[in-house]
Amino acid sequence: MKVLSERHQQSILRVCEYIQQHLDDELTAEQLSDIAACSRFHFHRVFMAFMGLSTTRYIQLAKLRRASFRLAFEQHKIIDIALEAGFSSSEAFTRAFKSSFVQTPSQFRNQPNWQHWHRVLQLPSIPREEMILKVKIVDFPATHIAYVQHCGAPQQVLDSAAKFIAWRKQTGLSPIASSETFGIPYSDPNTVAPEDFRMDICGTIKASAIPDNEFGVIAGVIPGGRCAVARHYGSHDTIGNTVYQLYREWLPDSGEELRDFPCFFHWINFIHEVDECELLTDIYLPIK
Incomplete structure (x- = not known):
């Protein structure tokens, strides 16, 4: 059972890394289940079991995380950040951002509440197979x-x-x-x-x-x-x-x-x- 658990953990880690590398691409359930080498009938439950949230929510949080750094450390227009994050309007982006982080994008840009931001994004840590250290x-x-x-x-x-x-x-x-x-x-x-x-x-x-x-x-x-x-x-x-x-x-x-x-x-x-x-x-x- 332990071997199976480790295999699933590494599968979910591969999926998370793939999502991070392809935030600007369309990510389908079929793609992600293939990356995980897991049947699409079980993939979402396996992901939920390890991460505590759905792949859809994980993708949204990954995009909002990137948007947070854009807001805090760059001067891009909020509408441009919203479009990059996959939202059709600044209003939709503002609703999703405030729902996740309490602050609106403008409020976060002016005075980010990093403590709450960290709590929202505190996801389970999946053990990574160690690389050979050079x-x-x-x-x-x-x-x-x-x-x-x-x-x-x-x-x-x-x-x-x-x-x-x-x-x-x-x-x-x-x-x-x-x-x-x-x-x-x-x-x-x-x-x-x-x-x-x-x-x-x-x-x-x-x-x-x-x-x-x-x-x-x-x-x-x-x-x-x-x-x-x-x-x-x-x-x-x-x-x-x-x-x-x-x-x-x-x-x-x-x-x-x-x-x-x-x-x-x-x-x-x-x-x-x-x-x-x-x-x-x-x-x-x-x-x-």
């Missing part, structure tokens, strides 16, 4: 950064990210198009109380000083030194899996010792630029 060792140069410090629940990190993005746009000191973006978590969100979680959201800068500002952005440096680097593919929500794999599988056999600086992330692209399945994040593990 690790390289690099000499990371000392890097001047501007950063905003996030202290509090991981679900509120996007609020801090929004502040940092607003600072970038207002000052032009760390333009998104030509600067690199890093995240430095100083604790593991799975092992500390929400109020004790800290993460710095950083962007590279050329200057070594930052003028006082209303966003709380200050200057800092990511220290240079040797680092082991592994790439995480896909959702930022599962990045911890790759981090643990790096510590569990690579580090014990590497003969390397850790430096006194936390692991950190280099975000290669962003959720408002690409589909979630296409996200790329490099994980740096500082070593001596």
